[in-house]
Amino acid sequence: MKRTEPTERDTGGIGRRRLLSAIGGSAVAAALAGCSTLLSDGGGQQSGDGGDSGGSIPEEPIQAGLLTFTKGAPGVLGIQAQRGAELAVQRINEAGGIGGQRRIELDVVDEGSNPLDSYNQFIEEGKEVTFGPISSGTHSQIAPEVEKNEVVNVGTDGTVTTLYEETVPDPTYSFRFQNYDIMEVVTMAREAVERIGADEIETVAGVNPGYSFGEDEMRVFKQAITKLTGAEVVYEGFPELGASDMSNHITSINSEQPDVTFSSLWGGDVTTFVRQASANDMFDNTTVFGTTLYSAAGDVPADALAGTDIYSGSRNYYWGHPALGNWQPGRELFDAATAQDGVTVPTAHYMSGYGAVTAWATAVEKAIDLLGTYPSQGQIAQMLEGHGFFTPAGYHNMAEDHQGSSNSFAGAMVYDDDLGAARLDDVNIYSAAETAPPPGVAGSAWLDSWSS
Amino acid sequence: MAGTLETALVQTLNGVQFGFILFMIASGLTVILGILDVLNLAHGELFSIGAYAGIGVFGFVIGVVGPPSGVLGGVVFVLAVLVSVLLTAALLLPVGTVFEALFLRAIYDRDQVYQLVLTFALLLILLDVKKFVWGNTSLRTDAVYSAINSIPTSELVGLNYPTYNVFVILVGIAVVAGLFWFFDRTKTGRIVRATAIDREMATAIGVSTDRVFTLVFALGAFLAGFAGAMAVPPTAATLGMGTNPLVLSFVVIVIGGLGSLRGAFVGALLVGVIRSWMITLYPPGEIAAPFAIMALILLVKPEGLFGTWGETA
Numbered sequence: 001m002k003r004t005e006p007t008e009r010d011t012g013g014i015g016r017r018r019l020l021s022a023i024g025g026s027a028v029a030a031a032l033a034g035c036s037t038l039l040s041d042g043g044g045q046q047s048g049d050g051g052d053s054g055g056s057i058p059e060e061p062i063q064a065g066l067l068t069f070t071k072g073a074p075g076v077l078g079i080q081a082q083r084g085a086e087l088a089v090q091r092i093n094e095a096g097g098i099g100g101q102r103r104i105e106l107d108v109v110d111e112g113s114n115p116l117d118s119y120n121q122f123i124e125e126g127k128e129v130t131f132g133p134i135s136s137g138t139h140s141q142i143a144p145e146v147e148k149n150e151v152v153n154v155g156t157d158g159t160v161t162t163l164y165e166e167t168v169p170d171p172t173y174s175f176r177f178q179n180y181d182i183m184e185v186v187t188m189a190r191e192a193v194e195r196i197g198a199d200e201i202e203t204v205a206g207v208n209p210g211y212s213f214g215e216d217e218m219r220v221f222k223q224a225i226t227k228l229t230g231a232e233v234v235y236e237g238f239p240e241l242g243a244s245d246m247s248n249h250i251t252s253i254n255s256e257q258p259d260v261t262f263s264s265l266w267g268g269d270v271t272t273f274v275r276q277a278s279a280n281d282m283f284d285n286t287t288v289f290g291t292t293l294y295s296a297a298g299d300v301p302a303d304a305l306a307g308t309d310i311y312s313g314s315r316n317y318y319w320g321h322p323a324l325g326n327w328q329p330g331r332e333l334f335d336a337a338t339a340q341d342g343v344t345v346p347t348a349h350y351m352s353g354y355g356a357v358t359a360w361a362t363a364v365e366k367a368i369d370l371l372g373t374y375p376s377q378g379q380i381a382q383m384l385e386g387h388g389f390f391t392p393a394g395y396h397n398m399a400e401d402h403q404g405s406s407n408s409f410a411g412a413m414v415y416d417d418d419l420g421a422a423r424l425d426d427v428n429i430y431s432a433a434e435t436a437p438p439p440g441v442a443g444s445a446w447l448d449s450w451s452s
Numbered sequence: 453m454a455g456t457l458e459t460a461l462v463q464t465l466n467g468v469q470f471g472f473i474l475f476m477i478a479s480g481l482t483v484i485l486g487i488l489d490v491l492n493l494a495h496g497e498l499f500s501i502g503a504y505a506g507i508g509v510f511g512f513v514i515g516v517v518g519p520p521s522g523v524l525g526g527v528v529f530v531l532a533v534l535v536s537v538l539l540t541a542a543l544l545l546p547v548g549t550v551f552e553a554l555f556l557r558a559i560y561d562r563d564q565v566y567q568l569v570l571t572f573a574l575l576l577i578l579l580d581v582k583k584f585v586w587g588n589t590s591l592r593t594d595a596v597y598s599a600i601n602s603i604p605t606s607e608l609v610g611l612n613y614p615t616y617n618v619f620v621i622l623v624g625i626a627v628v629a630g631l632f633w634f635f636d637r638t639k640t641g642r643i644v645r646a647t648a649i650d651r652e653m654a655t656a657i658g659v660s661t662d663r664v665f666t667l668v669f670a671l672g673a674f675l676a677g678f679a680g681a682m683a684v685p686p687t688a689a690t691l692g693m694g695t696n697p698l699v700l701s702f703v704v705i706v707i708g709g710l711g712s713l714r715g716a717f718v719g720a721l722l723v724g725v726i727r728s729w730m731i732t733l734y735p736p737g738e739i740a741a742p743f744a745i746m747a748l749i750l751l752v753k754p755e756g757l758f759g760t761w762g763e764t765a
Contacts, residue, residue, distance in 0.1 A: 071588035072690040079589065112692070210739065237735040242696070244687040245473075247466045247617065248731035248738075254612070255459040268590045272687045279601045279614040279686070301594040342589065 026365040031095040032088055032358040033329060033390035056373040057099035063107065064089070065122035067132030067142075068156065068353070070110040073242045073268030077295040077349040078134050081156045082108050083340045084353030085131055087333075092361055099368045104361075116141050123149045129380075131356045134349070136160035136213035139176075140167050146174040152380050154360045156352035159184070160216050161443045164401055173381050177356040177396070177404040178348070179316045181216050182443040183435040184291040185264075187313050187408040189224035190430060192260050192289045195311060201229040205258040205286070207249045207273065209265060210238035217264035217291060220443065225260070227450040234258050239269070246273050250280045263290040270296035275304040283308045291315075293413060297422040298344025302415040305422060310413040314424060316406035317351035317393035321427045333392035344421040355391050359398055362389040397432075401439055405432040462613055463732045464725060469617045471724025472624025473683050478701040478708075478716045479631060480675030486711025487648040487668045490556060491564070493571040496698030497578035498544055498673050502680020503689040504586050506540040507593045509681070513539070514595050526603040530619065533596055537623075541678035548673025552666045560665075575694075582691055590688040597685040620682060627678070628717055635713065644668060648711075703742045707749045709756030718757055 066085050069078025089104045097103040107127070109118045115138040122130050123145075130146070130153045133139050139158025146153040147168055155176040160167075168174055192201060204225055208214030218236060225231050234256040237249035250273075253261055261282075265273050270293050277283065286309075293312035324331040333354070337346035363383040367375035375383065387398040396406045411424030437446030481495045513536040520529035551574060559566045597616050606613035635641040647654040647664045655661055679697075680689075704723055708715020723742045730741040737744075749757065 071583070072692045073590050073688065075589055235735070237731065238738065240696075240739055242690065242692060244683060244693070244696075245466075245470050247469070247614075248463060248728050249735070251459060251462045251466060252732055252735075254462075255456075268688050268690060271592070275597060276614075276686055279597065279616065281612055299590070299592075301592070303594060303598045 026362075026369070027095040027100075028092050028098060028365050029362045029389065031091040032354075032361060033392070057101055057368065058374055059101055061103045061105045062098060062129065063125065063127050064104050064357075065119075065125075065127040065130045065132075066106055066108045066156075066353070067111045067115055067118060067122075067130065067138065068108065068134050069112055069267075070108065072112060074112065074134065074266075076267035076299050077292075077347065078111065078267075079342045080295075080347050080349040081132070081134060081353035083337065083343050084346065084350040084355075085156070085357050086353075087336055087340065088354045088357035088361070092357070098361060098364055099374060102374075104357075111135060111138055116145065119145060123151060127151065128377075129154070129360055131353070131360070132156050133158050134352075136163075136181075136216065137211055139163055140212065143168045143171070143174045147172060149173075150377055152360065152377055152384070154356040154384075156356045157349065160212055161220060162216065164403055165442050171402045173377065175359065175381075175384050175398060175402045175404070177359050177398070178352045179406060179408055179432075179435070180403055181213070181291075182220050182437065182447075183405065183408055183432065184313050184315055185217050185220040186224050186435040186447075187410055187430045188262065188289045188291050188311070189221055189228055190434065191311055191313070191410040191428060192225065192262075192287075193228050194428060195289075196259065196287065198229045201225070201231045201259045203234045203256065203258040204231045204260045204262060205233070205235035205237075205253050205256055206262045207237045207239065207246070207253070207265065208263060209269065210240045214238055214264050218262065220447070221262045223444065223447040224450075225262070227447060227452055230452060231259070239265075242269065244272065246276050247280065250277050250282050253277075254280060254282055254285050257285040259286065261286045261288045263288055264292055265290065266292040266295045268296065268299060271300045271304065274300055274308060274310070278304055278306070278308060283310075287311070292348075294318075294422065294424060295347050295349055297347050300415075300422055302417065305413065305415040308413075311410060312413045312424065314409040314411075315348035315351070316355070316396070316404075316408060317346075317348045317391075318409035318411070318424055318427060319346050320423055321409060321411075321429070327392075329390075329392035345419060345423070351391065351393050355393065355396060355404070358389060358391050359384065359387065359396070359404065363387045363398075399439055403436075405436050407431055408435050458611065459732075462611070463728050465613060465617065465621070467725035467728025468721060469620050469624075469724070470728065471721040472621055472627075473679060474697070474700055474704055474724055475624060475717055475720035476627055476675060476679035476682060477697045478704040478720055479627070479713060480672035480679075481698075481701045482705040482708070482711055482713060482716040483675070484669055484672040485705065486713070487644060488552075488556070488560075488665055489564075490560075490567050490669075491571070492669075492672065493568060493698070494551075494574035494578055495672065495676055495701065496694030496696075497575050497582070498547065498676035498694075499680040499683075499697050500689065500691075500694035501547070501578065501582065502540055502544060502677030503684035503693060504582060504591060504680075505543050505677065506537065506681030506684050507591050507689055509536045509540045509543075510593045510596050510685070512536075514599075519595070519599055520603060529599060530603070533600065533619075534623070537678055537681040540681040541674045544673040544677030545670045548670035549666055551673070552669035556669065557662065557665070579691065579694075586689070588691065590690040592688045593685055600685075616686060623682060627675075631713060640667070700742060703746045706746050706756060709758040712756065712758040715756050715758035 068081045069075045089106045093103045111133050119142045134157045136158050152173050159180040161181045206218045208218045288310045291313045294314045337343045367383040408430045411427035416423040517532040520526040600616045601614050605615045605618045704719040708719030727741045730737040
């Protein structure tokens with residue numbers, strides 16, 4: 001079940017040899033793991049040859065593209081992913097570049113308009129790797145193109161469950177770093193049971209974004225919570241992305257008074273929903289559990305969170321857990337992130353950008369170590385399958401099915417005056433084994449197999 | 453608030469409130485269309501500029517007034533918000549004047565496609581202007597919404613309904629009354645209507661159509677800015693926020709009749725309330741509801757509920 005105390009893996013109590021082995025052993029991997037302090041006393045002795053492979057590595061910079069939301073309400077989280085990716089690229093370049101000599105030049109394009117065209121433009125420009133997107137709809141559009149173009153893409157988000165079950169069932173070049181929908185939704189279903197108790201949850205409702213991501217999340221939540229509690233679903237609302245008025249959905253919830261209201265609203269929509277829900281006294285009638293509510297950590301004002309009853313997930317990264325004083329890579333990342341423009345606190349989407357770049361870069365470094373030369377797209381893709389690596393969030397694994405998996409975080413969302421942003425209180429951690437189906441098993445089949 | 457009747461009442465009020473916001477946006481669009489015969493695609497951007505500018509004006513005015521305290525303080529605060537909205541809308545008057553005089557006036561005699569291209573170009577320019585002035589990220593005004601909601605109104609009659617929404621409905625009623633009074637009772641309004649009905653005759657009796665057109669476009673911009681400032685406190689100003697209101701405003705004026713102010717009023721309330729009820733009874737129909745109403749009206753009465761601009765507004 002859940003763990004509330006950090007493990008050795010989380011806290012950095014891991015031995016240096018094991019850490020170096022896991023991250024590929026190179027300066028780039030160490031820099032990306034944020035463990036320069038941990039490695040400073042002779043860590044280089046364990047290093048592989050990824051940092052000094054010499055003449056077999058081309059010298060020209062690696063052209064990379066990132067598709068993310070850079071403006072508007074979705075920009076609240078898209079810019080987080082951008083800043084995370086930029087920090088990872090900066091650390092790689094400061095460590096000498098990929099293979100010790102290839103710097104990365106990251107081209108960032110807004111995902112908001114014609115994302116498929118933007119992706120194809122990346123390919124036409126000769127990008128050697130692409131990162132992103134944020135949106136599930138965009139991810140479903142570009143994943144087949146990624147396979148056709150045979151250029152590795154590491155998705156930051158776009159976490160729709162069906163991506164590797166239906167859209168691209170046997171991917172070669174398409175990977176996804178962030179925990180996907182079923183993981184974050186099951187996390188919140190378990191969190192609801194943990195906080196309220198299975199016997200106390202008789203009715204549930206949902207307010208989710210009116211497109212594939214929101215529909216996917218609500219479908220999975222219904223399946224999971226029904227299995228865990230036998231609860232009845234009394235209301236499902238799907239406001240469009242960027243909706244300015246959510247009062248109808250809020251009134252419906254006030255009318256039904258469900259024990260749990262599930263929401264996968266994200267970015268600016270969270271703030272609109274929470275403010276209007278507070279104004280309508282909705283938190284007197286229900287407790288809200290959301291997968292991505294914390295994505296609005298730097299946007300939601302103090303008065304909107306006062307008196308609310310909200311629990312949010314934070315996907316595979318929460319900056320405050322383990323406590324920053326206990327986990328130096330986390331401290332370094334937090335300080336570096338909050339110094340960047342547009343980042344009040346780094347959220348899970350920050351890690352989406354950081355981790356996607358890290359997954360690719362550490363896999364390439366590992367391939368260089370093995371091959372002694374710069375790998376082809378196919379070799380990079382092969383190396384990414386089953387690739388384990390560290391970021392300041394902890395340990396991650398890119399599974400054989402191309403889906404990344406890590407621990408998930410959830411806690412009570414409250415406002416922190418000192419921070420000037422929201423934080424999560426009383427954080428619970430859920431392992432991937434608790435939130436994701438075993439390899440090769442479809443999400444819905446896994447949930448169906450649960451005993452009620 | 454589990455009572456069915458109370459829920460029905462609140463959902464209807466939600467719809468009316470949304471309808472009044474829609475009317476404030478659509479009224480400017482329909483007045484410009486009815487009198488200038490121009491479909492202003494940049495209208496949604498004028499609305500969003502009202503939202504962005506409103507945040508700044510709210511911040512300044514409310515900084516002077518302070519938070520509401522007591523009955524008198526509450527009244528002063530609400531008046532300060534209203535003054536802020538009017539100031540914001542007034543900022544759009546010169547914008548509308550310049551647009552009409554510099555750009556639109558040159559192409560009135562050309563095919564309508566030129567007007568569409570021009571107003572679309574203005575839309576794109578305004579989008580970039582917003583990005584330049586206010587940046588890429590969304591902006592909020594936190595003080596207005598929570599402060600007005602702290603003033604009890606609906607609670608006094610045993611209803612749980614945000615005071616800000618009550619404020620929007622009351623202001624909406626005032627805007628409707630004010631517009632009908634302007635067009636029906638004032639000399640300037642009658643001149644505008646006369647120009648809309650017969651441009652040549654109006655010119656023959658000495659009306660300057662250039663000045664009337666500038667006035668009308670500036671009035672449309674004023675209404676868009678007014679709507680933006682009223683709409684922003686419960687939500688946020690974002691770069692893309694002008695798109696949906698523009699689309700819904702088109703739906704409203706098609707339902708009501710192209711160019712009819714009366715039609716815009718009825719169409720906006722119809723869309724607001726039916727959308728609200730659709731969310732209550734069948735939530736997936738939220739987005740489709742306004743378009744379904746429009747399709748139905750077009751089938752039954754292709755000219756819209758109230759036809760075009762005529763003897764009455």
